[in-house]
Amino acid sequence: MPSLEGLPGDERDWVRRFPHLEQALAHPLDRRRTLKLLALALAGGGLAGCDPGTPDRGFVSAVRAAPGVIPGVPNIYASAHVRDGYAHGILVTHQMGRPTKVEGNPGHPASLGATDIFAQAAIQDFYDPDRASGPLHDGMPAAWQEVTTALQAVRAPVGSVPQAASGLRILTGTVTSPTLGAAIDALLAAHPGAVWHQWDAIGRDAARQGAALAYGRPAMVIPDLRQVDVALAVDSDLLDSAPGHLRHARAFAGRRNPVQGPMNRLYAVEPTPSLTGVAADHRFVAAPAVCDEIVGRLGAAILHNAAPSGGPDWLGAVVADLRAHPGRALIHLGPDHGADAHASVHAMNEALGGRGGAFDVFEPPDYRPAQPTSTLSALMDDMENGRVRALLILDVNPVYQVPRFAAALPRVPLSVALADRPHETAQAARWHVPLAHGFEDWGDARADDGTATILQPQAMPLYGGMSAVTVLRACAGDAARSAREQVRQTWRERLASEADWRAALAAGVVPGTAAPRLDAAIATVLPPVSPAGSAALTLLLRPDPHLWDGREANNPWLQELPRPLSKTVWGNPLLIPPELARSQGLRNGDEVALSVGAHRVALPVWVQLGQASGCVVGLLGSGRRHAGATGDGVGTDLYPLRDAAGPVRIVATGRTVAVACTEHHATLVADAPSDIVRHGTLARFRQDAGFLGKMQDHPVPAAALYRRDPGAPVAWGMSIDLNACIGCNACMTACQAENNVPVVGRDEVLRQREMHWLRIDRIYEGTQSAPDTFFQPMLCMHCEQAPCETVCPVGATTHDSEGLNVMVYNRCVGTKFCSNNCPYKVRRFNYFAFAEQERRPPISRNPDVSVRARGVMEKCTFCVQRIAQARIAADRDGVAEQVVTACQAACPTQAITFGDINDPDAAVSHRKASPLTYVVLPEQGTHPRVTYEGRIRNRNPAIEL
């Protein structure tokens, strides 16, 4: 293999992009030869179009449909979406054999039918054109055979590094997959002295260590919010990203609507607003150090029965409330706090008597819980000392996330990165082996509760690629065994018969694999909670809620998904509290130099209401260098600051950076109509259940001049429970995936032209330092007296017989008058042919939804294609199928109920009959088919507001 060194810079770059160019470049070119090559390329392009099929898999050309594929009828296959090792069960919808949509798997305990944004956006990851198309060696394209040889060389001694120095290292993220674990074990066994390091950029090591401290052994503490009456969330991610968060969100929301049953009560104390905090009945703002201090005081009060002394005023009332609900009270601590604090919280939960109810302790689902000796820092120590001669990096990106690792990697003679794209680590390693997407090969993974799912491939690899299991087998010199055989081998015992195997595949869960309960007792002696040092200014580095540790940076859906609270997109401004903004004279978009010790980066600021005053929050995961064309250079890389030590300082640079944001109004609108999100306390609700309905800012016309009820027997309607909505954005991503909603890019968002059909409005009330925050999903209201329809000069928007406000894209001439006349502003105008500009192949789109052209208005249709599918199914089978909209299906908390409001037994009819039901902007006389259930909060009367 010739090296890149001999080539001029431009050609080197081209060879990287087009691996086969390198062979061509090796030959002198003349005109005849060039023409021959061009002709060959043309012919080759044509041939490549005809899928030759892979004989052993029996793939056939799509000209004639494969068995079981009926054009126009989607197929659905179970699988799982795996993030940081933990699996969420999903169902992948295929259209003519290609995956187009992800839904939650109702039978999977970590999904319960719902999905998070990451699972929804997996379709974009799968079709990402920037995924690696072939292996690289030292940055030059290599053949797959060479990879096999290189992988086998992993085990061979390299150079002068002594064998005894346990030269082979494997670096992975958290592994729950039994098959992958077995493959790693097999390699470790074949090579004594090899070490397996598990590391996640956004880790939960402190939580793991805390549980181990508390129970004397690795343990997984899983809350069961169905059985919790009072909970205290301390800087917690329980509802947004903790393992099993979809289940927790479902359980939590199941007890939030007083009409449906008794309410729970959630207190949250946190330095910066999170979904958990916004969902709470009482949210208290405290700097991280104060949170630790509060844990200490709580420990003193609950474990030692001492009266709470010092600390914030509310602490006593909260402790009393927790104590007043023995067995049904829970404290949850976020992952950013120390192991000792976690251990202390576990002890408190035991003391509150919730074990077996409010929470329980299980065997961890990890294949092998991480050991202190196998951390990343241990690996880096060894790398720096030259003790690592071969390093397998499986689907993690430490070069981007850990500057120290990047510096040490060149000292490893043989480094192999298995990565889905030529990202930072893949480029720094000697070898880059393309990783097959989770939809492309066999695998397995466990949920947080241990339930295993077998991942079946959803498609032939789009760009070629190997799964981690295959790579490890290849290292072991056993490349012939396919991943499927290995997975089958893992589960041969439990799923002995082919029927069991198939049933497990179809169900998406392997029955009986939930982790066993541990009867480990809580340790009696726990280390005291060490108080975190307090500084004038604290920098909190948190994962970007949508890009996570940076892996989703090239996913345009997630880049353009408004962050739940700041509503910023395409970037990661530094979130600063309003007090700091005032004292420093900073405004949204002002650039500051943020320094930690000697490390310094420049980035814009964004004022985040409700953030602790001495605390600035940076979001990790942006500023990627090699994520792909979509994500490169978006935002600022803050990882270099993570491991830096020293005082945090921010200094305004005087420059201003445009920060794309989808809400353009002033951050606190006290004089906005207060009946948009109607809310009140449980006490008030008990006095007068219908009080929200009377909360009317304006006189509402009693009767409409015209009233026309659509004649069809079915009338579609929707009810959205604001008590359940936690603002997680899953519905937005689901809508985007289902309806081919285009991404417009940063510049167009800056021009206020984002296209989301469904948005989550974030509404503040109260003070800037501790505002009341509300989320309100806003989509087409399908008004019966739709103002948009009367003003359209060509009848492009009209009512159908079932009450849908339909939009006829073909008829639209683009006067945009409908948008002016929509009080809810849920119509989006396609200013450019946004869909054409998207970097996604046409086959990734939903074929049931037209891709809108330039110059037409578009909006939510209540997923009319799904209604049509159900109607067809009903006509065909005579069985009325329940229609579930994409947003409703994705919602983890079942905040959205959709159905036929003419049917008194339909869930939506029950929801609409709730005394909490109200209409947004009733004075407009639009009679929307979408109604909301107002938000009730279970305030503790003992706490002064």
Add this chain to the structure above:
Amino acid sequence: MSGPAAVAPVVAPGETAQSLTERICAVTLREGARPWTPLWWWAALAVSLGLLGMGVIAVGWLFYAGLGIWGIDWPVVWGLDILNYVWWIAIASGGTFISALFFLLGVEWRTALNRLAESLTLCAALCAAIFPILHLGRPWFFYWLFPYPNTMGLWAQFRSPLVWDFFAILTYVLASILFWYFGLLPDLATLRDRAQGQGRRVFYGVLALGFRGSGRQWRHYRAVYAVMAALMAPLVVSVHSIVGMDFAGSAATGWHSTQFPPFFVFGAALSGFAVVLLAILPLRSLLGLHAYVTERHIDVLGRLFLTSSLCVGYAYVMDAFATFYGPDEADRTMFLMRVFGLYAPVYWGTIVLNIVFPQLLWWRSVRLTQPLVWLIGLGVLVGMWLERFQIIVTSLARTQLPSTWGQYTPTLWEWSLLFGTIGLFLTAFLLIVRLMPVVAMAEMRAMLRGPA
């Protein structure tokens, strides 16, 4: 009317039908004059064509690239496009008011002005009429607004104010052209008979359609002209009412108001009189029209101008009153933002230019100081443009849900289009001034005949 203005003559003393014909025909035909076409005209045409070229480029790029090249966004989906449309259609009204309304009222001084005023109407209506097409997302389908069933049997949607607007513009443009052309027929015949060159005789002869001034022709002419004038007057009111309903028919904050139709008629009158003054004052000197457009005209126009400014001022006050008297909090929020927020300079600019400055016209000496009147007129044109900006943009930028608030900044392409239409307006007007008689000779002759 009383005071000195009432007795001032409408026509300079000593003017006869003969001298009038001579003088006006000389302006148009300029036979024997050197240079044949005045230099100021060429200079003005060059500037106008430059602006027009800019507009043509802006339209070409718009059609190629799409509406995204403009600064309109979400929620402000209407920007300079609709703004310019409303502005131009309002400018167009002045000619109709002067020509039709005052014909019906038998106001004699109108005769010297009506031709120029109607020509201004035509040119402005032409500029206005292109925006409803340009503002479409898919302008090549503009004909879908026409009243015909398409292949699917689907018609235009007649409940939409935009369809009303389509019919209003269609009628207004056609009726204005016909009214203007109809009034031109006798003068075209005069030019035909007076022109020396064969080409001009053919040109004016064809346009005159064979009008010879026969008794029969005059009999029908008078009847049709009177009825047309009687129709044009309510038509112009209806057109501006319907333009007002484009907004009032919508639920947007700041738009949903029953006073919009008359408000828009007032505004139209104000900008109409302003543009007539703007055109008349320089043309009076350039074309040597002092004998026919006398100080009396300037004075009367100044009074009308002041009156319409007061009417508009009343509408502004009522707008504020209704906002705070009414129940809608979103409306109030929007209004406060309009007055004190980001676009406050636009609001106060509107007030100062449309209401405050025209108050100077209470003084007759100001009314007769032509440069000052001209500046006030120019100010009103800018002020009316700003008024439409605050009506359209601030209303859309502050609607009922705070989560949908936004703002709007026009791009270079929108400005180019505005100046492009100014170029179109000036080009068309210069051509009319050059090729058509600038004073309605036949009517002037009848007036000079005086009461028997």
Add this chain to the structure above:
Amino acid sequence: MIVAAFATEAAMREAAAEIRRGDPGGVETYMAMEPDEAQGGAEGGSILPAVMLGGGVAGGLGGFLMQAYATTISYPQNIGGRPDLSWPAYIPTTFELAVLGAVVAGMAGFLVLAGMPRLYDPVDEAEGMRAAMLGGYVLVARPTDAARARQVLSRHAAIGIEDVAE
């Protein structure tokens, strides 16, 4: 035919009246402005206002019926919950079409009744006709008794009298 120019409108009108009395042949006057009503110039009315009324009614009624037909019979649609026959919403269009109908009818009727367009007419051969639209007063007579007509013209102080071949 005889073409005669006059210095004043009154002289021309008197001459025309006299020729017309006692001669069935046609007399037509040509002048550059509307005949003066005060001097009895408005001989006979015009049917065109009635035609314009008809055009207006046809335009308005046709417009209204078109809208009603389109929204109730041809393609009824539920638009914003409004009734199919949303007649108040049809009023602006109806009005505009009525005006348009009237104006177009007036213009078309005028062209028909005024005999236009007519780019050539035998009277154009007369030298005196050049003055008609320039402020002169021209009388064109096609008398059966040419001698009498000529006499009448002379008596009314016609400036120039020409014979023009038809």
